Structure formats: structure tokens, C-alpha cells
Amino acid sequence: MKNSNFITKTKVLFLTGIFGFTGLVSAQNQDLPIGLTPNEKSILENGLHQYTNQNRGITTPPPGPLRTMAEWEEIQTLVITWTGFQSILAQIVDHAQEECEVLISCSDSNAVKTYLTGQGVPHTNVSYIQVPFNSIWVRDYGAHTVYKNDVEDIYMVDWIYNRPRPADDAMPDAQGVFKNIPVYATTQAPNDLVNTGGNWMVDGAGTAFASDLIIEENEAGNPYGVTTKTEAQIDQIVEDFMGIDRFIKMVSLPYDDIHHIDMHMKLLDEETLLVGEFPDGISDGPQIEANIQYVLSNFNSVYGTPYKIIRIPMPPNAAGTSYPGQPYGNAYYRTYANNVFVNKTVIVPSYREDYDTIAQRILAESLPGYNIKYIDVDNQGANLISNGGAIHCITNAIGVSNPLLIRHQSLVDTYDETNPYEVNAFIKHASGIQNATLFYSTNDGTSYNSLPMTASGNDIFNASIPAQVAGTEVLYYIHATANSGKEQVRPIVAPEGYFHFKVLGNSSVGVEEINQNANINIFPNPAKAITCIDITPYVNEKIKVTMQNLLGQTAEVLFEGEVSGNNQKVFFDARNYTSGTYLITVSSPNGFLVQKVLVH
Numbered sequence: 001m002k003n004s005n006f007i008t009k010t011k012v013l014f015l016t017g018i019f020g021f022t023g024l025v026s027a028q029n030q031d032l033p034i035g036l037t038p039n040e041k042s043i044l045e046n047g048l049h050q051y052t053n054q055n056r057g058i059t060t061p062p063p064g065p066l067r068t069m070a071e072w073e074e075i076q077t078l079v080i081t082w083t084g085f086q087s088i089l090a091q092i093v094d095h096a097q098e099e100c101e102v103l104i105s106c107s108d109s110n111a112v113k114t115y116l117t118g119q120g121v122p123h124t125n126v127s128y129i130q131v132p133f134n135s136i137w138v139r140d141y142g143a144h145t146v147y148k149n150d151v152e153d154i155y156m157v158d159w160i161y162n163r164p165r166p167a168d169d170a171m172p173d174a175q176g177v178f179k180n181i182p183v184y185a186t187t188q189a190p191n192d193l194v195n196t197g198g199n200w201m202v203d204g205a206g207t208a209f210a211s212d213l214i215i216e217e218n219e220a221g222n223p224y225g226v227t228t229k230t231e232a233q234i235d236q237i238v239e240d241f242m243g244i245d246r247f248i249k250m251v252s253l254p255y256d257d258i259h260h261i262d263m264h265m266k267l268l269d270e271e272t273l274l275v276g277e278f279p280d281g282i283s284d285g286p287q288i289e290a291n292i293q294y295v296l297s298n299f300n301s302v303y304g305t306p307y308k309i310i311r312i313p314m315p316p317n318a319a320g321t322s323y324p325g326q327p328y329g330n331a332y333y334r335t336y337a338n339n340v341f342v343n344k345t346v347i348v349p350s351y352r353e354d355y356d357t358i359a360q361r362i363l364a365e366s367l368p369g370y371n372i373k374y375i376d377v378d379n380q381g382a383n384l385i386s387n388g389g390a391i392h393c394i395t396n397a398i399g400v401s402n403p404l405l406i407r408h409q410s411l412v413d414t415y416d417e418t419n420p421y422e423v424n425a426f427i428k429h430a431s432g433i434q435n436a437t438l439f440y441s442t443n444d445g446t447s448y449n450s451l452p453m454t455a456s457g458n459d460i461f462n463a464s465i466p467a468q469v470a471g472t473e474v475l476y477y478i479h480a481t482a483n484s485g486k487e488q489v490r491p492i493v494a495p496e497g498y499f500h501f502k503v504l505g506n507s508s509v510g511v512e513e514i515n516q517n518a519n520i521n522i523f524p525n526p527a528k529a530i531t532c533i534d535i536t537p538y539v540n541e542k543i544k545v546t547m548q549n550l551l552g553q554t555a556e557v558l559f560e561g562e563v564s565g566n567n568q569k570v571f572f573d574a575r576n577y578t579s580g581t582y583l584i585t586v587s588s589p590n591g592f593l594v595q596k597v598l599v600h
Contacts, residue, residue, distance in 0.1 A: 369497020
């Protein structure tokens, strides 16, 4: 079903005056890479860059409270700039116009139409603005969708682009005029903030990720002439303009010249990170792993649980011999994480079959129900990746007006065959919620049962799936209707896509004893408060007791040391941990290992 914001005829907007240009062509250069050219480096290094767009946009923060949209939310428009790599851009238009309006910034809309027609691309949902531009990298210089009160008034928020490319930097104003959305801009002191969209990732619930490039580009001695800012001051600006109350920054990667996190990672939902993986010890692999471990050790998802990590390979050069940072071969920064959500479609860069097939399997398993499209960005005719970016880098999204927001943490596998499985969701629309329904299936989605969800206050809705027998896999999704009549589902691809969990059986049989001379007892289990782990290991054994979630991620080391007697008791307070299912693991350097399931 098509997005309700589809337009049925082509629109063209000519905008020149707001940019201060008398012509279009003089402002354009279709071959600029995503990084700085030698001339641009010289301009910045010699302090010759004079920021010229200080007066664009509304320079005070939007009225709040504010929430920045996550990429997997519903969008009304995908934005591209029509310049080089037209075969790739045409494929993006072809895939995206099935889902939403595609807005093309260009110098000659008739020439673009002619090219698209020649490629067999329909014009059903394509619009144009004829404006000056400098490059194709609209993700970096584009604006970001922000809502008041989670789902009400829509705004676009833009930063100062970290390139001396004034036409690119000003383009969000033209897009705001075309879409009739106010544009707020961090262009005047003390809020004159430099940043790029490739170095920005949000969960739609107040958390943002970036590399520490954003600190470097706004600190003392920055080449942009913006006022010096501390990290705390940067955090305050993104909170004031975008509602971000937790801004996680990671060390920049040594071999990614642009230091944009979208070249190696992506949030797939509020608690899942897709992370690019190099071979052990190669290229940026060690620093990526250090960054991920830093995140896992210091931050939980908005639900209070550890982030889930999905690894996806980073392909080497065409010969398969070199990665970024190695001294031979064309080792461009090939990545599958640089993909873009377009409602029910995900558009992903591709490179060559031996790596693409692995990535396709991982993405299909991670994003069930999505229409995943692949575009080659590494062939000689359209080698986009050699310019430093891929699909995410050359697209930007504008969210829908008055979204119907559904936020839900997927249930995890359980050993509970007795109690119903409670489903909670945050559901909100500007007009209020008329009804919400939970649909669940125990037969691989062949048919779904429906349960009404009950409002429990603060926009939270609840329903409980009946208890199931061991071996059952439960598929489910959430549907809501607003008082205005607008409908939405989560996942957005439901029922083709869904949340799911398995019933594994009662915790009393969840014991794996690799060493039959060892055993553990946990009581009470399910745990509610103070809980005892009674361990029977070898005498004089050095052991380690850890609590892990079902992904194998360590929640805490509960005990580590020598056991002098025949048993060891470890106590902990279950109230300090998020409800769920855990594995208590006892291990030793000598290979002793026993595990038991804990339900909390």
C-alpha cells in the first residue's frame, strides 16, 4: 500500500534568489568527493573559509519538547541531488518512488526527466527543485526531521556543513520552502554548530551516536570560524534544537578519512546495531570493536537493556587482497551499513557476489518483511564508493507530518510455559489513539489472532499473549488507529514482517552440564529480590560466575576467585536488573563450565 503522502503529478520549484546566486551552473561541481578536495583542504588550513550563510534558517531553537525522528520511521519524502552517478540515482528513484515522494534537487528538471524515462523509471511520485548545489552528498548537508511533543508539529533542523560548499549548505532552506516545513539552523553564535548527517545516528527516543569528529570540528582552532565549544556545550545545542538528551561519542576510526559512523554502523531499531566487521586485527576492525565494547560497557538501550550487535562483513578491494589502511590495492571503504530505510524498503549498496550473498542473508534475517533492494556502487561505470560514500550518503529523508508513533521492545526467548507474555507499547498521535490491537501467530504467520490493547496511562498500551508450550515460536505485531483515522503498524512492514520469540521450556530443565561433576542451584527462580547461586565445583577450583543475556552479552560478573571448599554460594539482588531471561554461567581456566537459566 502506498504512503498516504504520495503526490500524483510532478511538481517543479525554481529557487535561486534565497541563495544569492545569479545562475545555477556556476555553483555546481558534480565530481566533488565526500571528503575534502586538496583545494578545500588548503582553504580550511589557511583560514580562508568565510562562513556565508549565517542568516539562513530560524536561528533560535524550535519550541519543544522535541524528538528527532529515527530512520526506520515513516517518511513522506526521500531527497537526492541530481549530479554525477546518475545510473545509481535513477535506481534509487525507481525503488523509492514506490514508497514515498522523491524530491530531486537539480539544475535542469527536464534533463532529469528525460534520463529517468530512458531508464524506464516512472514519474508517479517525483518532484523537482531547481537550485544551486556543489555535490551529491545530501546526507551530510541535509536537514533532520524533528517533532514537537513526539508527534505534533514538524520541523527541519540543519547544521553548518563541514565543507566550504555554500550552495550545498543552503539547500535545506529550499527544501523547507518546497515542503512548507520551517527550517531551524545552528548558524549563529553561540549555537553555531558544525556537523554532518553521516556522523549522526539516532534512536527516535532521545539518544544520538557520533564519532568524536563533532568535538574536533567545534573546538578551539577549528577551521570554520565557529565559536569554541566544549563537549557539554555541543550536547546542550543538540538537546535544545533536537531533543537529544544522551549523545554517545566514539573514537574516530584511523582509516576512515571522513570519520562518519554511517560508513560502518547503523541502528536497525531502538536496541539493535548493525556493525561492519573486518577480519581480526585488520584495518579499522580493532577500533570498531573497542568502540562497540565501550558502548556496551557504558550504555544501555532506551529500554534499559544491552544493545544487540549484528555483525556484517566489510568487503576488501576487488582482488580480495586489501582493506582500508593497507598499502596495496584500491581499498575503498566498502560497507553494507551505509543503507537507507524508505518506509517498507531498504536500499543497500552492493559490491560483488561472494560478499553480497553473505550480507543479503544477514540483512534478510535481521529485517524480516522488508523489501531489500541492492545497488552496485563499485563497478567501473558508476564507482560511487571510490568517492568515499554509498547509498546512505547520497540520500536524506523527511518524516511525515503528524506521525503515528509506535515504540516497542521485542520480547525475547523464554522458558516460561505457564504465564502469559505481556506486550507493552508506547503509542502516540497528535489526535489521540482510537484503538490499538496486538496480532499474534503460532503457525508461522499463516493466520493471526487479535487482542485489544488496553491504555494504562502515559501513552502506554498493554496486551498479553497466552502462555504457549515449549517449542512454539510466536510471531506478533502491533496495529493502532488514531482518532484522525490514521493507521500504523510496528514493525512498519507487518504482517509480512514481525516481532518474534521462542518458548524454550521450563527453567528447571534449562541446565547444561559440560562437566558432570559440577552443578549449580539457583533459588528462588524465578528471581524477585535477593537470590542465591549455590555452586558445587571441584575443590580448590578458581571459578568465574557471570550473568549473561540470551545474546551471550555479559550483564555482570557476579563472582571471580578461588573456591576452597566443596561449594560456593553467590548472592545478588535481582531488583538491580531488567526483567527478562538470563544465563548464569560458571567457568574456570581448566575448562569447567556449567550453565543454568535464570528467569527474572
